[in-house]
Amino acid sequence: MSGPRLFSDTMYAFERSLDFRSMRHNIVTxxxxxxxxxxxxxxxxxxxxxxxxxxxxxRGIALARTHVNxxxxxxxxxxxxxxEPDIVKTESPIAxxxxxxxxxxxxxxxxxxxxxxxxxxxxxxxxxxxxxRYAVTEGGSI
Amino acid sequence: xxxxxxxxxxxSGLTAQRIRMNILASNLANANTTKTxxxxxxxxxxxYFQTIGLSxxxxxSYPREAGRFEDELDRQLQGVQVSQVVRDARAPRLVYDPxxxxxxxxxxxxxxNITVISEMVSMMNSQRSFEAGVTAINAGKSMVNKALTIxx
Numbered sequence: 001m002s003g004p005r006l007f008s009d010t011m012y013a014f015e016r017s018l019d020f021r022s023m024r025h026n027i028v029t030x031x032x033x034x035x036x037x038x039x040x041x042x043x044x045x046x047x048x049x050x051x052x053x054x055x056x057x058x059r060g061i062a063l064a065r066t067h068v069n070x071x072x073x074x075x076x077x078x079x080x081x082x083x084e085p086d087i088v089k090t091e092s093p094i095a096x097x098x099x100x101x102x103x104x105x106x107x108x109x110x111x112x113x114x115x116x117x118x119x120x121x122x123x124x125x126x127x128x129x130x131x132x133r134y135a136v137t138e139g140g141s142i
Numbered sequence: 143x144x145x146x147x148x149x150x151x152x153x154s155g156l157t158a159q160r161i162r163m164n165i166l167a168s169n170l171a172n173a174n175t176t177k178t179x180x181x182x183x184x185x186x187x188x189x190y191f192q193t194i195g196l197s198x199x200x201x202x203s204y205p206r207e208a209g210r211f212e213d214e215l216d217r218q219l220q221g222v223q224v225s226q227v228v229r230d231a232r233a234p235r236l237v238y239d240p241x242x243x244x245x246x247x248x249x250x251x252x253x254x255n256i257t258v259i260s261e262m263v264s265m266m267n268s269q270r271s272f273e274a275g276v277t278a279i280n281a282g283k284s285m286v287n288k289a290l291t292i293x294x
Contacts, residue, residue: 021285022145025145025282026145026147026148026215027215027219028278029148029151029152029282030151030218030219030220030221032152032155032275032278033151033152033154033155033220033221033275033278034155034191034193034222035155035271035274036158036159036162036191036222036267036268036271037191037192037222038190038191040193040220043218069211084211085211087218104270104271104274107274108274108277111277111278114281115281115282115284115285118288119284122288122292123288123291125292126291126292126293129293
């Protein structure tokens with residue numbers, strides 16, 4: 001466990017999470033644009049468990065390697081800044097006759113959820129920074 | 143990796159749906175057209191979509207490095223484009239109307255084989271897909287705007 005630092009692990013976690021959310025936004029948008037393309041397979045990325053594992057690093061929970069690019073150990077910040085999620089093909093419960101697996105309502109749900117979480121995470125990150133600014137300016141006296 | 147890629151992808155979807163909408167409108171408008179420059183009744187047209195890679199979508203090139211996650215992700219990001227517009231090969235519908243100027247010697251006219259209801263259903267489908275694309279663009283916009291507030 002590293003000592004206290006100006007920028008906490010939480011900030012790195014938020015930074016990485018925002019990164020992943022913008023990637024996920026791109027992936028979901030691809031799915032929506034191709035909702036009528038024959039044979040298109042819906043895709044998604046999963047990263048929540050990856051971030052959770054990174055944050056659990058010093059709580060005695062081992063880091064599983066599910067991808068060759070996943071690193072084995074290192075500090076939490078190393079893991080947070082270098083770990084990569086998996087791109088998965090999502091299965092649709094309703095098979096379309098043209099082989100397309102996009103379900104527009106599922107994708108819209110993912111889009112909204114992802115966008116709202118992105119915005120709330122941005123909000124929390126901004127609050128963390130404004131807390132730092134408050135301290136740096138000695139309670140806003142400068 | 144940026145949110146503007148998402149907007150390009152959505153925009154490609156909107157363009158494709160708009161083309162599809164135009165073709166559907168042309169099918170609907172010509173549901174009773176018996177005469178065309180190429181001869182015979184109007185033939186309904188169908189639009190086919192295919193995926194298009196990001197580098198073809200934008201002028202920017204996306205160099206590939208084996209195993210880099212961002213490159214793999216860029217490869218998975220695909221817009222959509224109209225691959226072809228195909229004329230329906232089904233035979234025209236024959237209707238008895240001897241007074242029609244285009245009637246044949248038996249008094250039958252050839253009408254396009256267009257089912258208005260099925261064209262309308264396709265049109266609604268296209269409209270919903272278009273709206274989904276617009277929603278995606280707006281979601282991306284609000285995410286970018288929110289990200290700009292981090293340092294404020």
